[in-house]
Amino acid sequence: MTVTVAAELDKALRPLVRGELPVHLTAWDGSTAGPVTAPKVVLRSPDALRRLLWSPGELGAAQAYVTGEIDVEGDLGEALAHMWAVARERGLSGVRPSPWTVAKVLRVAAKLGVTGGPLPAPAAQANIRGRLHSMLRDRAAISHHYDLSNDFYALILDPQMAYSCAYFTRNAPGTPQDSDYGLEDAQRDKLDLVCRKIGLETGMRLLDVGCGWGSLSLHAAVLGVLLWVVGVVFEAVGDHQLRAFKADPSNKGVIMDVGLWAWTRHPNYFGDSCVWWGLWLIAASVWPGAVTVLSPVVMTYFLVFATGARLLEKTMSQRPGYPEYQQRTSYFLPLPPKR
Template sequence: MADAAGRLTKLAEEVLGTPLPVRIRAWDRSESGPPGAPVLVIRHRRALRRLLFKPGELGLARGWVAGDLDIEGDLYEALDLLAGLLWERAATKAPRAAALRALARPELRAAAREMLALAGAPVPPTPPAEEVRRRRGPLHTLRRDKEAISHHYDVGNDFYALVLGPSMVYSCAYWESPDASLEDAQRDKLDLICRKLALKEGQRLLDVGCGWGSMVLHAAREYGVRAVGITLSEEQATFARKRIAEAGLADRIEIRVQDYREIKDEPFDAISSIGMAEHVGRDRYAEYASALYALLRPGGRLLNHQIARRPLADEETYRVDDFIDRYVFPDGELAPVGRTVAQLEEAGFEVRDVEGIREHYALTLRQWVTNLEKHWDEAARLTSPGRARVWRLYMAASALSFERNRIGVNQVLAVRTPDSGTSDVRLRERRWG
């Protein structure tokens, strides 16, 4: 069929009830849409079959990962323009319902038939290899959590080194200035956490979800603590142990492949949990908070660094983003910061400080995307082109979500206050020494 782009643009605008903000280039090289706008490139008509089989973000994600869809121009601008039509409406399932209602209208039935003809037979497409297979059993068992963590983190240490840079820190950095380097911003974040925890030489630190060991390395080297780092990723543990040995700190740092629910150690003086609690799940969060409380000595501090979503009028309507759940963070769940604080308090903690740093995560993610794009060919070789495309889309869309206040990230400082009620938290603790 000639002018596939024009036909698709017309159909999409009739269904959505609004002009498309991006330009479309179809597989027949036809183009349609506003001049100068970012271009949504549909390389193959099977991308339409994916959309017909899974309307909304999941169909689009499958087309993107397979390479059937692409963006020419500013990726951030394109995602921002499309967000209101796709992802933001998806929270109320409006796109699918609107599409079904629109296609049922007599005047659009011909357009619907044309869409089917453009797509070819709408048979279920085979998901790309990077998609998580169907998971069975209850959420957040020890085994299922380990499998979910392995999917995301056992992509390859060399791949993550390209994206994260020398710091090997996969969480929000702390930027004193937008012009700072990523390495400096990550170092400043680790040091900020150490100061909030008031770490002192000889103390014992537990880092829950230690990643590649950056936090325990910084704390041991700069503050003289003895540290235990736990992760569910075999690849992370191997990498972290090698770094620690090379730094000459193997006598002060232990890395374990272990779930937080399996720790039976004597109490710790401090606990850091940096970008890990998003994996816990709302049904397990009370257990998580209670477990960390039990692992702290009286007077010990917890620093919980966690992504948060905006609260909903009806919390029962919350659902995990399909793309994130299937391709990026299987079984991950976000909660409003108020719920996190409440559940920490219910476990017995005294919450002493909450610092929101969402703008810092937007800067961090944009730097990671820049690193990935700079090393694109090598990143695709180390994993696969599909997996590299997943990470690029995920990180760019997440940067926009932080910038637009759709999600945030907070550092919550909590104390296991002794029965006496006394605490060593200073009156002007915001200065953090």
């Protein structure tokens, strides 16, 4: 009976993976092993095994994949997800093979003729020299990794080009399943989580370093747009409600305390302040814009404490019913009315 490459590998790897192969393996001699429904992995050259013998982790597999010695048919992401799921299910994380298992794998490698010295690294792999973490070595590593076009990163990143981990609130253990939820949604959820965790609020400055193409700052700028919209709506609706109230002859001499005016005594000034802070948040998404923080600070001060609301309060406090209105309605920030 002829012994095939796939059969030999299947027999040698079963103790390591604690069961049948998590992939359907096709070797360079055409032989196959593993479940036919599993992701399909093709060993196109004996050099693939030689690399894995010298670098039995991710580096060896990545080198073999880059050089074309190993290939994955179909979706690479789905294949990796399947293999990680099997590893979790079988508890393979951190497992070290026994000396007997290592010896058996080496015997199989010798039998298949894949022994020998280490193969040269792929041409695309960084060739970094110098003392570990010295300035020159780290500079060369950074240059090799980052000095690439945006077109390259656009192939592997989400549309926001967020160069950091995602935060999946769907399709992860313990979370709801959603077929429409993907990487773009998870990146947005991550940005939301970061902004919440750091307590980002109006008037704060945000320094975005190392997150990619400014996605975190742009996300914060979106918050500025939303705040600006809230301000415009508050001011417009408040003014409209006041005009409609005054246009009714039966309201002559009556204090306006309905609609937005039941939540704040100055919805138009509050809206105006939101507009200023929203514009500043948008401008602060880039460094020069952050220095303009004085503008919303000064405008809010005048709206609240100087001319705007404070001056109107002095005038209105003489009108009948206004002191009671002051007691049950928030001065500036919208709050539920007191009863």
